[in-house]
Amino acid sequence: MVSRRTARDLRNENRFEVLHALFELGPSTRQELARHTGLSSATVATLVTEFLSEGVLHIATVERNTGGRPQERLTIDPDRGRIVGVDVAETYVDATVYDLALGALGHGEVALDEHENGQAYVVDGIIRAIESAVEASGTEHERIIGVGVSMPGHVHPDAGVSVFAPNWDWHDVHIEEMLEKSLQISVYVDNPLKAVILSEMWFGVGRVVDSMAVVNLGTGVGAGIAIDGSLIRGATNNAGEWGHTLLQLDGRQCRCGRRGCVEAYLGVHGLETTLAEIDPEHPALRQPRQRDFVEAVADGLTAGDPALMDLARRTSHYLAAALGDLVNLLNVPTVTLTGWTSNALAEWLVPAVRDELPDHVMPGSLPDLTVEASQVPGNAVALGMAAFTLEQFLIRLGLASPARTRPQADPDRGLDQSRHGHV
Amino acid sequence: MVSRRTARDLRNENRFEVLHALFELGPSTRQELARHTGLSSATVATLVTEFLSEGVLHIATVERNTGGRPQERLTIDPDRGRIVGVDVAETYVDATVYDLALGALGHGEVALDEHENGQAYVVDGIIRAIESAVEASGTEHERIIGVGVSMPGHVHPDAGVSVFAPNWDWHDVHIEEMLEKSLQISVYVDNPLKAVILSEMWFGVGRVVDSMAVVNLGTGVGAGIAIDGSLIRGATNNAGEWGHTLLQLDGRQCRCGRRGCVEAYLGVHGLETTLAEIDPEHPALRQPRQRDFVEAVADGLTAGDPALMDLARRTSHYLAAALGDLVNLLNVPTVTLTGWTSNALAEWLVPAVRDELPDHVMPGSLPDLTVEASQVPGNAVALGMAAFTLEQFLIRLGLASPARTRPQADPDRGLDQSRHGHV
CATH class of the missing domain: 3.30.420.40 (ATPase, nucleotide binding domain)
Incomplete structure (x- = not known):
């Protein structure tokens, strides 16, 4: 059996599209959002109400046109929270603090020596880069709603992170848990290739x-x-x-x-x-x-x-x-x-x-x-990780399901493996 | 602006899934179709009614369970029409006549000399292979609802077929029109790579x-x-x-x-x-x-x-x-x-x-x-072309839209080309 898009998935996509439209258009009326996304006015109205009630959107301006109803312009509320996007490479860790509208507020960088990449060394570098970015942006710790960390290697949603480089002998390392324990903030880990394409899709x-x-x-x-x-x-x-x-x-x-x-x-x-x-x-x-x-x-x-x-x-x-x-x-x-x-x-x-x-x-x-x-501004990996973290935040608020953001295990896979030749 | 799945596209996918489920399960009750596809009983009932009214499905058997309502088992009506799938390669033309349930009824083959591939030579080979398959299957010409032809080259939905091989100096050849004129049947042309993957998706x-x-x-x-x-x-x-x-x-x-x-x-x-x-x-x-x-x-x-x-x-x-x-x-x-x-x-x-x-x-x-x-039975290219032709038939009946089967030109593409570096 193949997987299938359900009406529920469609609804989640619609939510992300309203969000994407706001990133693209800036402050917009419900009418403009409907026109840009092709969604019905009723759908846009419902989604906007949900986003407003969670404080993800706020009303930027109210325009009074002659004769018509007052027109509200909506925008992502940048001050709803802070997100940290982190690009871990073999030669550096680069962290950026963003507001909820993914505007960069402050930046921190730690050089890594590519010849010396043990787990403790790398985790320490990540923490120091985040601390430096948080300090540079003047962010209070409790305002951070999530941290997105890109790791250079295979990031498997269940099995952890593996890096196959001569000096990174990492296998199934649960870096997410290690960082959450240390930072006391929700952490989302993914691979830089997924981060750069999300950046390019949203901002490029x-x-x-x-x-x-x-x-x-x-x-x-x-x-x-x-x-x-x-x-x-x-x-x-x-x-x-x-x-x-x-x-x-x-x-x-x-x-x-x-x-x-x-x-x-x-x-x-x-x-x-x-x-x-x-x-x-x-x-x-x-x-x-x-x-x-x-x-x-x-x-x-x-x-x-x-x-x-x-x-x-x-x-x-x-x-x-x-x-x-x-x-x-x-x-x-x-x-x-x-x-x-x-x-x-x-x-x-x-x-x-x-x-x-x-x-x-x-x-x-x-x-x-x-x-x-690429015309994506700043560090595309850090920005993409911040965008994933924003999606995760919406999921935790109940404003989206994980369907779109994570690969899904196929529950039917393997049922009929007997007739396949395993490598 | 990016393209978006609409509720209408979703509905078309649902139709194809009911059809796929019937290919996979054989004669099935509405309940079995709902269970297999994950669609609601109401959706399945509506789709089945539409398919029945166009004669694409028919009732295979009626079971009377103790106490319950009679259970109808539905199946694709193989006799609703005939489809010809044609695999044109540099060395041969292979044509197969299928019933509407994509069961093979008869086969015809014409050898091509790969050193001698002018347009008239190839078109003649295609016509002869189809005639031979039609004769072998005892098919009346008026029962053929469509012909699907795979051409070895770039098949552009608007610009026609181009083949970039030393002996096939073809550019923007409208083979679809040439064959339709000669056969007086609706013809759908695509590339063999698209045909083999559709076969693999449906039957492999x-x-x-x-x-x-x-x-x-x-x-x-x-x-x-x-x-x-x-x-x-x-x-x-x-x-x-x-x-x-x-x-x-x-x-x-x-x-x-x-x-x-x-x-x-x-x-x-x-x-x-x-x-x-x-x-x-x-x-x-x-x-x-x-x-x-x-x-x-x-x-x-x-x-x-x-x-x-x-x-x-x-x-x-x-x-x-x-x-x-x-x-x-x-x-x-x-x-x-x-x-x-x-x-x-x-x-x-x-x-x-x-x-x-x-x-x-x-x-x-x-x-x-x-x-x-691959475990796909018979000629996977011809079978895939027959499956595309079946989709086209459903589109002509108003039972599907072209969204899923053809690449779509992006109407917004090129709007902002000035900031891109054209190669």
Whole structure:
């Protein structure tokens, strides 16, 4: 039996759409919300009443038109609470405090050494980054309604977090519980690829298109994918591992154990490997930390360093090829680039990738295809985690069900496994 | 603005689910349909009444239980009409006549020479295959309610069919109109990847799981993809071109113009290339047609030919790697293999691929992953095209809207193109 959308799911989607419309339009009348979402006036009125009663929305202004009834403009009440979004990467923890309308209020960052990533070390870094952001924003602890934390690895809704990196020997770590115990706040953990695509859907090209991929370039690389307005999570919340699709069968060793993965060419270590192929003595390779290496590359490119120009050229070739695969498989109309490597190198990578992409994309998928640096403001991972945390908050208030935000185990799966060949 | 599911779409999905349930359960009571679909008894009763009034369903049996009301068992009326499903490949046209319950009644096949594929030649082959199937099934022409034709190439709902193969220099060919004019029957054209995934959803593993990929191996290769019960079409109905994702950057020349595509290793010409690398004098390479080559390979494998054993080993390595990419990107729980090469070589490929796949798949996506030869009966492309044609028939009867079956142009797309970088 396949799963089915029920009227209840539809109702939950409607709630999120009213919320999304408010993010997009700013303060709006019920009429404007109905027009923008395509929902009936009656449905919008009911949903708005529920949101108002929980204090999630408030009335921003009342306009008195000649002759008509007073028009109330509604908006998300930013002061209903505070949300912390946290981006945990192998090289840093970045925390941002947001108001309920997802406006950034303050920011904290802690550097992590990618060579030293034990659980206690990482948890301590997360706590310190959150404390720093809370202090910078002048937030009182009791006003925080939730913390969303992105972990670089496989985040399984039941089994916990596993990270498969050489220096992160984590398996089934229940980081959610560890942080909740320490912070005494509700914590939601997910994977950065899910966070960046939610950000892109709410605050980026998702305002214009329904289907898109957002490619995240940093120490690791991956893609967030949305199709027809739905985030693709996969059977075990592990979709989007574009970094572990092949660029070169039996090619460079990847840290995942496989050879020739996209990440072995486009992750920071991949860039270092490419530069070492061009000039093993290049001074940028003497930087002990990845952040400093990427900074040295960006500076050197600005200065016109020929070895680094060659690095940018080869990296753009790899990126165009790997994006071509993504487009050929999914026929998405839009790809955006995010992540700290993208941010540092976009001006060299994006034009070159646009030039080469037609050589890789099937002709039928090329017309109207757009590739651009993501326009999502601030840290897209932290913002996406804050958006998930807002959804979780609405669920706790009874204003939404978890249907849309978490992958669901299929209760019927396995019934008929006898006729399938398990790998 | 993003698209939105309306109550009307939901109602259409409900209709299809009642139909799917009948395909799965056979003759059923309204109560059984409600239990199986999770729909309310009232909804099922309304839908059944509409289907009965159009003759799509009929009452199969009436059971009189002690004391209770008589129980009607409903079934799709196979005799309401006939549907022809047609699989056009580069090497053959295969047509099957189905009853309305999609039971196969008769079959016709015409061989195509892959070196000689002009439009008139192909259209003539299609007409002859249909005539042959109609004759074999003893079908009267006026009972045929529609013909579904799969074309090997990009089938754009508005712009027609384009095929990008060396010998198929087709661009924007309106094959639908050409065939309708000749056959005087409603014709629906789509791409084989969409047909095989619809077959798999209705008659294969889709009965057990919601998300799956079905990999089609023949002259060309590609993947049909379903996520959470929805077929992935892509922005221009061009999703699934897994055959044109990379196995080897700058590797073997692919007929699409790119180098190193999966198809250059796993399409029939790819198999020929691999065998030529092993033994350029191998007698199987002397077969002028691809069908004969694959048959010679299957026969030689049965006989234990060492060069062909090596071919099977290398091909399994390529296939495991390329399936690993599909699973890593989409985290689908199930992959099935279909297509005439798969059918001929499954017993050598499937076990070897299962053995190697764990080396390619991310650990978090591996548990419960299944890979198997598709269990869809008969020609999965022809059956899928018949299922699409049945959906089109329901749409014409006013029993469904096109929302689910065709990709929709996004009326808002392009509004804000100025801020995107067109490729």
